[in-house]
Amino acid sequence: MIQNLFSGISLGSILILISLGLSIIYGLAGIINMAHGEFLMIGAYTTYCVESLFTNTLHVHNGNLFFLVSLPVSFVIAGIAGLLLERLVIRRLYAKPLESLLATWGISLILIQLARTIFGDLTSVKMPPMLSGGWQVASDLVLPYSRLFIIGLTTVTVGLLYACLFKTRLGVQIRAVTQNRQMSACLGINTRRVDAMTFFIGSGLAGLAGCAMTLIGNVVPDMGQTYIVDSFLVVVSGGVGKLVGTIFAGLGIGLISKVLEAFFEAVYGKVLILLLMMIFLQFKPRGLFPDKGRIAED
Amino acid sequence: MIFKNIFGVAAIGAALMLGACNNGSEKTAAGGGGADTNTVKIGVLHSLSGTMAISEVSLKDAVQMAVDEINASGGVLGKQIEPVIVDPASNWDLFAEKSKELLIDKKVSAVFGCWTSVSRKSVLPVFEQNNGLLFYPVQYEGEESSKNIVYSGAVPNQQLIPAADYLMSPEGGGYKRFYLLGTDYVFPRTANKILKAYLLSKGIPAENIIEEYTPFHHQDYQTIVSKIKKFAVGGKSCVLSTINGDSNIPFYKEFANQGLTAVTCPIMAFSVAEDELRAMDTEFLVGHLAAWNYYQSIDLPENKKFVAAFKAYCVKKNLPGGDKRVTDDPICWAYTDVYLWANAAKKAGSFDVAKVREALLGLSFDSPAGEVKMDPKINHLAKYAMIGEIKPDGQFNVIWKSKGLIDPQPFFSLTDSVKVK
Numbered sequence: 263m264i265q266n267l268f269s270g271i272s273l274g275s276i277l278i279l280i281s282l283g284l285s286i287i288y289g290l291a292g293i294i295n296m297a298h299g300e301f302l303m304i305g306a307y308t309t310y311c312v313e314s315l316f317t318n319t320l321h322v323h324n325g326n327l328f329f330l331v332s333l334p335v336s337f338v339i340a341g342i343a344g345l346l347l348e349r350l351v352i353r354r355l356y357a358k359p360l361e362s363l364l365a366t367w368g369i370s371l372i373l374i375q376l377a378r379t380i381f382g383d384l385t386s387v388k389m390p391p392m393l394s395g396g397w398q399v400a401s402d403l404v405l406p407y408s409r410l411f412i413i414g415l416t417t418v419t420v421g422l423l424y425a426c427l428f429k430t431r432l433g434v435q436i437r438a439v440t441q442n443r444q445m446s447a448c449l450g451i452n453t454r455r456v457d458a459m460t461f462f463i464g465s466g467l468a469g470l471a472g473c474a475m476t477l478i479g480n481v482v483p484d485m486g487q488t489y490i491v492d493s494f495l496v497v498v499s500g501g502v503g504k505l506v507g508t509i510f511a512g513l514g515i516g517l518i519s520k521v522l523e524a525f526f527e528a529v530y531g532k533v534l535i536l537l538l539m540m541i542f543l544q545f546k547p548r549g550l551f552p553d554k555g556r557i558a559e560d
Numbered sequence: 561m562i563f564k565n566i567f568g569v570a571a572i573g574a575a576l577m578l579g580a581c582n583n584g585s586e587k588t589a590a591g592g593g594g595a596d597t598n599t600v601k602i603g604v605l606h607s608l609s610g611t612m613a614i615s616e617v618s619l620k621d622a623v624q625m626a627v628d629e630i631n632a633s634g635g636v637l638g639k640q641i642e643p644v645i646v647d648p649a650s651n652w653d654l655f656a657e658k659s660k661e662l663l664i665d666k667k668v669s670a671v672f673g674c675w676t677s678v679s680r681k682s683v684l685p686v687f688e689q690n691n692g693l694l695f696y697p698v699q700y701e702g703e704e705s706s707k708n709i710v711y712s713g714a715v716p717n718q719q720l721i722p723a724a725d726y727l728m729s730p731e732g733g734g735y736k737r738f739y740l741l742g743t744d745y746v747f748p749r750t751a752n753k754i755l756k757a758y759l760l761s762k763g764i765p766a767e768n769i770i771e772e773y774t775p776f777h778h779q780d781y782q783t784i785v786s787k788i789k790k791f792a793v794g795g796k797s798c799v800l801s802t803i804n805g806d807s808n809i810p811f812y813k814e815f816a817n818q819g820l821t822a823v824t825c826p827i828m829a830f831s832v833a834e835d836e837l838r839a840m841d842t843e844f845l846v847g848h849l850a851a852w853n854y855y856q857s858i859d860l861p862e863n864k865k866f867v868a869a870f871k872a873y874c875v876k877k878n879l880p881g882g883d884k885r886v887t888d889d890p891i892c893w894a895y896t897d898v899y900l901w902a903n904a905a906k907k908a909g910s911f912d913v914a915k916v917r918e919a920l921l922g923l924s925f926d927s928p929a930g931e932v933k934m935d936p937k938i939n940h941l942a943k944y945a946m947i948g949e950i951k952p953d954g955q956f957n958v959i960w961k962s963k964g965l966i967d968p969q970p971f972f973s974l975t976d977s978v979k980v981k
Binding site: 265266268269272273276382386387388389394395396398402404406407408409477478479480482484485487488489520523524527528529532 | 611614744772773774775777778779780782783784786787789790793806809810813814816817818819841843844880
């Protein structure tokens with residue numbers, strides 16, 4: 263039981279990490295970014311590149327160091343990629359949800375094939391020694407360090423994002439533009455700059471998630487696709503652009519799917535979770551934490 | 561001006577594409593003269609792009625290498641072999657189209673290709689209607705035997721059953737509890753059906769056999785590994801894995817992280833070979849097992865020659881990976897297939913499909929995996945079964961080999977035990 267609880271929290275924290283960026287971008291720009299998963303992939307390949315750089319070029323054979331370095335690097339690289347995407351493509355497609363959906367989907371296909379051409383299909387990152395193995399709590403209960411690390415990383419990231427959104431000037435601006443773009447522009451907020459910054463942060467978070475994913479999976483070109491559907495589920499059920507909704511929905515979906523998987527097979531667990539989600543959205547179409555008052559009318 | 565430039569670029573692009581197409585057709589047009597030219601055409605039908613490319617490109621390389629070797633030693637029946645290479649792009653419908661093109665337009669004498677069972681099933685009617693001959697080099701689930709396909713990969717009784725027998729034997733550890741874990745598609749489902757029936761017939765009680773499937777690309781193995789852990793507490797437990805492709809690494813990583821080892825609960829894999837291990841983080845796989853009919857580490861002169869030749873070939877042709885490339889079971893059979901066909905044609909004195917097929921029956925060949933022999937009645941290969949243990953360098957240590965050649969039984973009656981010659 264504790265094992266299932268832990269697995270659920272672990273899966274939930276991964277989902278939260280991936281969905282955070284998607285959620286703030288979706289909330290702010292109203293764009294369903296189909297290429298979001300590919301920023302995860304970019305983060306993972308950045309980690310791979312940092313590892314190769316360390317072992318092949320710098321000859322630093324410290325399994326832990328490269329990973330610590332690659333965390334911020336993958337955030338920045340994926341963030342820059344997101345910034346480029348916003349500048350070159352999405353900026354022209356604001357307020358056109360269908361076109362932007364198709365355009366970002368096309369970009370995701372291009373990015374996947376690009377990664378396949380450059381890196382091939384078989385790449386993996388060596389597990390940092392400090393994170394392999396697990397914490398033996400009881401004789402039949404081991405909590406892997408890699409999972410604990412991801413839970414910790416998610417907690418820190420959520421904390422920082424909260425501080426950024428609620429304690430800084432940029433955060434206030436992001437929230438203002440999310441609520442009412444025209445009004446914010448009238449009040450002198452440079453909405454284009456806010457859009458760009460949000461894309462940078464959102465994509466960077468996906469990159470960070472990608473870096474963390476190398477601990478539990480391998481690095482393949484279409485790894486983003488595996489998680490994109492689940493993270494959409496989290497964003498939609500949590501309420502668009504709602505940080506607290508994303509956190510609760512992520513944990514909830516993680517826990518429910520792990521509990522279901524313990525009783526049913528993994529395949530049926532997946533079917534059941536989708537079924538539950540459909541029923542949930544029938545009753546709460548605006549997610550767990552819908553907007554109240556006048557902003558909800560928009 | 562801008563428009564002009566764009567047109568210019570487009571024109572260059574179009575010219576390049578045409579050039580690429582021309583290269584392809586010129587290559588085949590050269591041998592288009594038919595019987596009076598000095599070449600014989602064969603088709604190569606492996607995906608060179610898309611998801612299956614990573615596995616299938618190596619098979620194309622192996623076929624080409626065998627063709628080069630045969631051509632260098634004078635060809636077959638005085639003719640040079642000319643491969644016609646097409647790319648079905650991991651698209652099952654395209655496999656059928658491309659095989660039609662090979663058989664009807666290019667009139668090839670034999671085709672070497674396919675990896676997945678679904679691609680084989682989609683070309684099967686084309687080969688039967690046009691009386692073609694397909695050499696299929698990958699292990700598969702059985703339950704099929706067409707006179708137009710030569711199956712050189714293992715059928716269940718040459719891979720699955722020997723592995724189960726080995727694990728149950730005192731030498732293999734005398735395992736009594738089996739966790740059958742696979743990706744949810746036709747090969748694992750059929751393989752596990754056969755394995756389960758076989759284990760039951762050997763007196764393993766039903767409660768000691770668990771069967772479980774995951775979707776394709778499944779990444780989160782926490783729950784399954786903790787189930788296996790609970791299962792392993794019963795002692796003498798092992799996992800029989802038909803997990804496919806990219807799900808393997810998360811599975812093995814989680815397995816190790818939750819404190820399970822090859823000593824407490826070994827994993828016997830049916831879909832993990834040297835080529836997949838080439839770029840993986842093998843640290844977590846060391847000590848676990850795999851069942852195949854060929855390993856790069858086999859200590860035979862034929863194999864040493866083959867491995868060296870394959871590496872040299874990859875370096876010479878400047879293929880990605882170069883001398884880091886490895887050989888594995890499907891690569892060995894893709895290579896062997898070309899020799900089987902060439903030897904059968906020599907024996908028949910003709911490239912005619914019916915005559916080659918007749919000559920193939922009972923034919924034996926010293927392959928890199930040791931001596932193999934075509935069955936006297938069906939187009940399947942009798943071969944040795946082997947168990948390998950994964951080493952840190954991604955190679956296998958062969959720890960068990962069947963006493964003799966194992967006859968193929970594509971329609972494996974579930975209660976039969978393995979017939980050893």
